[in-house]
Amino acid sequence: MYCVDYFTAESLDYSEDMTNQYGGKLFDEFRSNIIHSQTYPKVKVVRGETKASAKYFHENNIKADLIYVDAGHSREEVLADLETYLPLLTGPKVFCGDDYGAPSPADGTYPVKEAVDEFTEKHGLELHLSNNWFWYVVVTGDSS
Secondary structure, three states, rough: OOEEEEOOOHHOOHHHHHHHHHHHOOOHHHHHHHHHOOOHHHHHEOOHHHHHHHHHHHOOOOOEEEEEOOOOOHHHHHHHHHHHHHHHEEEEEEEEEOOOOOOOOOOOHHHHHHHHHHHHHOOOOOEEEEEEEEEEEEEEEEEO
């Protein structure tokens, strides 16, 4: 399992809350969680921005069975992540994420929903929702 993240509160929309909760040590908290859950040997961490990190996967021909997208939350960031990571899936595989029904604190729009809807329509994928929050699609065949 690969986990891609900045692991800094500054990279999150709600950085003040996360900084107060973890004292700016998100990676330490993450590492502690995976050690205590005994998943540590199975988890490889790639620290950094998602698009740049995807280059590592592409260059090393690493494919995925499941990709969970939960990075940037603007429409543009979500679309970029979806398009960047789609070629890493070979079907039938699952592409999923959360925050589908979350409004933007800035303007009340639904940027994740807009991006996921646009992406699934463009690629002819059937969107599945759970509680209007979690979303997933099943990618069949080679997606590259």
